[in-house]
Amino acid sequence: MDKILSNYAECYDAEKKVADFVLDHPAQVIDMTVAELAGQCGVSEATIIRFCKRCGCKGFHRLKLDLARETAVSNLPDPAANELRADDLGASVQKILQNKQEELQETLQGIDTETCRAVLDLLQQARMVVFAAVGNTIPIALDSVYKFNELGITAITSTIWEHLSVTVRTLTPQDVVVVLSASGESKHVLDIAHYAVERDIPVVAITNHTDSTLAKMSRHVLRTVSREKLFFRNHSVLSTRLSMMAVVEMLYFLLCSRKTDSFHYIDAHEESIADEKI
DSSP: OHHHHHHGGGSOHHHHHHHHHHHHOHHHHTTOOHHHHHHHHTSOHHHHHHHHHHTTOSSHHHHHHHHHHHHHHSOOOOGGGGOOOTTOHHHHHHHHHHHHHHHHHHHHHTOOHHHHHHHHHHHHHOSOEEEEOOGGGHHHHHHHHHHHHHTTOOEEOOSSHHHHHHHHTTOOTTSEEEEEOSSSOOHHHHHHHHHHHHTTOOEEEEESOTTSHHHHHOSEEEEOOOOGGGTOTTOTTOOOOHHHHHHHHHHHHHHHHHOTTHHHHHHHHHHHTGGGOO
């Protein structure tokens, strides 16, 4: 289901018809043939196969196996479960809460242990960490820099991509570039990642798409999950960054537990701003 949601925006209109039906009727799809699903969606059988491959499945049979596996361990959503209504705020808030809980659970449980350990090693030993982001991901980069500096790890970012571009060109292989991009296809962040790779600087990608251009360029990838499409499939650019923030929080807590002098830096920071608090 997460693969379908992650790739929804990139689907052609005919493929979105298939995605909508699968998202709304996953249990029913398990017992259907390719021809039946194609007829139900009003598309060709070739479209069904293309949709399966776009979602990382070799064919329709593989898609049905994956859906069956998820059905066995969880309650897959029905259309009514994803409807938000302004006249029923209590139920709508609960639906959003459940959606976000599943989003965070899928993100953090999907983190590969060895990849996480390798990323922590890079960050802890880095001379400098540069966080690169554009658009609505910039606030995550700003928050990340604050957290890392609070731990005594020198980190920088900029809200202007040209600043990031010129900064990356001054880095060395002892530094690390962390690129935050939900799609993994934003031109400016790809340019920054490219500059880093050219200089043999480790790139860590935090992205929704493990098969994106950014992910393929990066030394390590931490995948995030975004499930807003369950609510708003007609909004191609709607996407929050809660799961991305959760990955940064995870790195922050783990580095805090690893770095023996982290509390010294945190205490020093709190002392420096104590007079500003009431």
